[in-house]
Amino acid sequence: MEARDKQVLRSLRLELGAEVLVEGLVLQYLYQEGVLTENHVQEINAQTTGLRKTMLLLDILPSRGPKAFDTFLDSLQEFPWVREKLKKAREEAMTSLPAVTNVRLPRKLSLPTLL
Numbered sequence: 001m002e003a004r005d006k007q008v009l010r011s012l013r014l015e016l017g018a019e020v021l022v023e024g025l026v027l028q029y030l031y032q033e034g035v036l037t038e039n040h041v042q043e044i045n046a047q048t049t050g051l052r053k054t055m056l057l058l059d060i061l062p063s064r065g066p067k068a069f070d071t072f073l074d075s076l077q078e079f080p081w082v083r084e085k086l087k088k089a090r091e092e093a094m095t096s097l098p099a100v101t102n103v104r105l106p107r108k109l110s111l112p113t114l115l
Contacts, residue, residue, distance in 0.1 A: 001061065001062045001063075001064070001065065001066060001068050001069050002066070002069070004090065004093040004094060005062075005068075005069035005090065005093075006062045007093055008069075008086060008089045008090050008093050009058055009061060009062065009069070011089065012085065012086065012089060013055070013058055015082075015085070016054060016058060016082065017051045017054045017055055017058070018051070019079065019081075019082050020054050020076070020079055020082055021050050021054075021078075022044060022050070022053045022054050022057050023045070023050065023053065024078060025075065025077060025078060026057075026072075026075045026076065026078070027041055027044060027045070027057070028041075029071075029074065029075040029077075030057075030071060030072065030075055033067075033071045033074075033075075035061070035064045035065070035067070035068050035071045035072070036060065036064065040060055043056065044056050044057055044060075069090075072086075073086060073087065
């Protein structure tokens with residue numbers, strides 16, 4: 001997941017916790033699309049409250065690869081207002097925090113040997 005997408009999830013964490021119920025289609029869609037494993041789904045479902053389930057999902061998502069954020073957006077069919085809020089925050093983040101792309105590091109410099 002790109003740095004700006006991680007920042008968007010972090011900045012809206014409490015709002016997402018209050019508005020998203022992950023028990024329904026959200027988890028199943030993320031599992032179907034390979035973003036979550038069966039173990040992730042079981043671990044999330046084992047949480048005692050909806051808030052804890054959502055918080056655990058938000059903890060897991062950033063480490064689930066480059067398509068995790070877009071797939072999460074797709075999973076929010078039951079929550080279009082949340083999806084729009086995330087898209088807007090992402091667009092704003094694009095202007096302030098560009099995506100990290102492949103960065104070329106300088107070659108290791110060798111010191112001349114003194115004889």
